[in-house]
Amino acid sequence: MSDRPIVGVTCGFMKKNDFVQGPYTHEDYVKSLISAGAVPIILPIAPDNVTENYEGLCDGFLFSGGSDVDPRFYGESPSPQIYAFDTERDASELLLMRRVIAAGKPVFGICRGLQVMNVAFGGTLIQDLPSEMKQALQHTQKVPRTKTSHSVRVLEDSRLFTLLNGRKTLYVNSLHHQAIKTLAAELRAVAFAPDGIIEAAEHVNNDRILGIQWHPESMAAGGDALMNHLFRCFVEKCARIKEKTV
Numbered sequence: 753m754s755d756r757p758i759v760g761v762t763c764g765f766m767k768k769n770d771f772v773q774g775p776y777t778h779e780d781y782v783k784s785l786i787s788a789g790a791v792p793i794i795l796p797i798a799p800d801n802v803t804e805n806y807e808g809l810c811d812g813f814l815f816s817g818g819s820d821v822d823p824r825f826y827g828e829s830p831s832p833q834i835y836a837f838d839t840e841r842d843a844s845e846l847l848l849m850r851r852v853i854a855a856g857k858p859v860f861g862i863c864r865g866l867q868v869m870n871v872a873f874g875g876t877l878i879q880d881l882p883s884e885m886k887q888a889l890q891h892t893q894k895v896p897r898t899k900t901s902h903s904v905r906v907l908e909d910s911r912l913f914t915l916l917n918g919r920k921t922l923y924v925n926s927l928h929h930q931a932i933k934t935l936a937a938e939l940r941a942v943a944f945a946p947d948g949i950i951e952a953a954e955h956v957n958n959d960r961i962l963g964i965q966w967h968p969e970s971m972a973a974g975g976d977a978l979m980n981h982l983f984r985c986f987v988e989k990c991a992r993i994k995e996k997t998v
Contacts, residue, residue: 754791755991755994756789756790756791756991757789757790757791757811757812757987757990757991757993757994758790758791758792758793758809758810758811758812758990758994759785759790759791759792759793759810759811759812759813759814759987759990760792760793760794760795760806760809760810760812760813760814761777761781761782761785761792761793761794761795761813761814761816762777762795762813762814762815762816762841762845762848762865763775763776763777763794763795763796763797763816763818764776764777764797764816764818764819764838764841765797765838765841775794775796775797777794777816777818778816778817778969778970779973780897780967780969780970780972780973781814781816781862781969782794783969783972783973784968784969784972784973784979784980784983785814785983785987787972787980787983788980788983788984788986788987789984789987789991790812790987790990792814793809793810795810795848797838797840797841797844798844800843800844800847803844803847803848803851804847804851806848806852807848807851807852807855807857810852810857811857811858811990811991811993811994811997812857812858812859812860812986812987812989812990812993813848813849813852813857813858813859813860814860814861814862814865814986815845815849815859815860815861815862815864815865815866815868815869816862816863816864816865817862817863817864817865817927817928817967818838818841818863818864819835819836819837819838819841819864820834820835820836820837820864820879820930821837821842821864821867821868821871821877821930822837822838822839822842823837823877823879824839825842825843825846825871826871826875826876826877827876828876828879830879831879831880831883831884833879833880833882833883833884834879834880835929842868845868846868846871846872849868849869849872850872853872853958853961856960856993857960857990857993858960858961858986858989858990858993859960859961859962860962860963860964860986861962861963861964862963862964862967862968862969863927863928863964863965863966863967864928864930865963866932866952866953866963866964866965867930867931867932869936869939869953869961869963870932870935870936870939870953870963871936872936873936873937873938873939874936874937874938875932875933875934875935875936875939876932876933876934877930877931877932877933878930878931878932878933879930880929880930881928881929881930881931881949882929885947885949887947888947888949889902889926889945889946889947889949890902890926891926891927891928891929891931891945891949892926892927892928892929893925893926893927897925897927897967897970898925898970898971898973898974898975899925899974900923900924900925900971901923901924901925901926902923902924902926902945902946903921903922903923903924903945903946904921904922904923904924904943904944904945904951904952904966905920905921905943905944905946906919906920906921906922906942906943906952907942907943908920910940910942910943910952910954911942911954911959911962912942912943912952912954912962913942915962915981915982915985916978916981916982917978917981919978922978924951924966924967924968924971925966925967925970925971926945926965926966927966927967928965931949931950931965932949932950932953932965935950935953938955938956939953939954939955939956939963940953940954940955940956941953942954943964943965949965950965951964951965951966952964952965960989962986964982968982968983969983
């Protein structure tokens, strides 16, 4: 049996044509987890009685980026500017998020994953930044996803500050048009873009739960040492869960 922890990675569904379709997630999640010492497995969208089994298969969970979150899950109707959403994926991931947190498994939410985390804990989302927020930065960058585009400020009294080796500011990439609006009571915002958008949140009393709005997996795949370190710290938490269950 491998000593590497198993990390479940959520995914969307992509249809190229009638002959090519199926589960999809960006390869950078897989690359970064493997580089950090994990065995990643992709978790397809599934009915509840299948999703409930994912919890026991994995030592930790990475909730990946992707489509918008259906606003019905935070009590709103769709804005005219909302992009396509996958209600089945949202329902599956919200169920999984709540189950794995209750089970004490490490959770790393990235981009949409942070948004799902916030909704799972009772928060709400900005459905479309350009139309709902005056003077918003460009959060859907025009440069390759391995490149950075804007700065973020990290709170010095946060766990993320420690994970980032004491960096108070850093440049990150940005590939989203939704963001946290009302932060869930159990989460604490710990990093911010210059326009005030929440760029990271951590659980107020559970150090195994972290959400990042930018895409550290692509920065890591592009050679960013600090983002690779962030993944190694997450995988180390997953490894400690694995040690307890062996």
